[in-house]
Amino acid sequence: MTMAQRDTPAPKRDTYTPDSLLAVAVQIFNERGYDGTSMEHLSQAAGISKSSIYHHVRGKEELLQRAVGRALDGLFGILEEPEARRGRAVERLEYVTRRTTEVLMAELPYVTLLLRVRGNTKTERWAMERRREFDHRVADLLKSAVSEGDLRADVAPRLATRLLFGMINSLVEWYRPHVPGAGGVADAGAPAEAAEQEDAAVVDAVVRLAFDGLRIS
């Protein structure tokens, strides 16, 4: 887990918001692993003193909690959306699959961190527990869709759920988001649209392969 050498930047004024400090912390957690990250590493990466960081948060565990909390809020939020709550189970599962992929792409560093967390601290164990809960909610949906006769019954629901999430979650290995500019006019138009279309193609591909497979039926 060596990271690219970083020149220590000159200390700068602390102009961080909770969100922008979190974004820096999550990047370092993902590069070095949560266990391998010290407050010193965070201080260097953010370019502000440790005491400035302590002005924002009680410590790195609070940063972890906020970061995985953001990912979990995104995921659990899906289950509250109307399309995830009404209709046939197969349609709801397809919706949840689509939205889970979208949330992963939109919140890539946060979901990446969530998926890599291994339980050494209370916060890590909490994150793993919540993630399992999400998986169980989706597994229940899958079971209902099997009961309703829309999904194949020859693969155990728990196994099918694992493989479904395996495919979705594998995006963290290679998907890299379009980096929008500062919102200026120069950044608008064709390139951003092309990136959006590419993202939509990835989401469509996940849904198609998960539900209908590679083969022409």
Add this chain to the structure above:
Amino acid sequence: MTMAQRDTPAPKRDTYTPDSLLAVAVQIFNERGYDGTSMEHLSQAAGISKSSIYHHVRGKEELLQRAVGRALDGLFGILEEPEARRGRAVERLEYVTRRTTEVLMAELPYVTLLLRVRGNTKTERWAMERRREFDHRVADLLKSAVSEGDLRADVAPRLATRLLFGMINSLVEWYRPHVPGAGGVADAGAPAEAAEQEDAAVVDAVVRLAFDGLRIS
């Protein structure tokens, strides 16, 4: 990447074979990360002195090379099997999917290490390059199957290959092999058979979902 506390075992006589030493090294690489593993860690885990380890290998990079080499030999070996070389591309791809899953399960720690390697040393870069080559060979097969009209053309082959491997490779996150006993009679019979059937069900599930998806068509 904290690992469970290990009591340092009393030094023991070096009765390692190349394979048994490699098995210990791979376990430690997977627990600590390759970068995070020192010869001291290996010495402690193996319970023999560093100089005993140097009697077997030039250093930890040679252990990495042998370990990922074993995974790569398993994977590339699949492509040489008759069923991967003749017949319609869709059948060959299905065979390769099945066998890749089987090799991953049989060589779990070695394939896990291969999938986690990030290129800091020459050996890591070589491993990544070979892995990419394997992916490309499978992507070519997928393209041929699309050309032959057996696989859907509405998902880009590179993306489809990534999602296919995403599903297969996700097994390293949760699959744990049946640990056979020392080969004694007590271990034979029903439990081993049950484990084999479970393994076969996992392989079947991967192939079914990859090619035909969750939905009843």
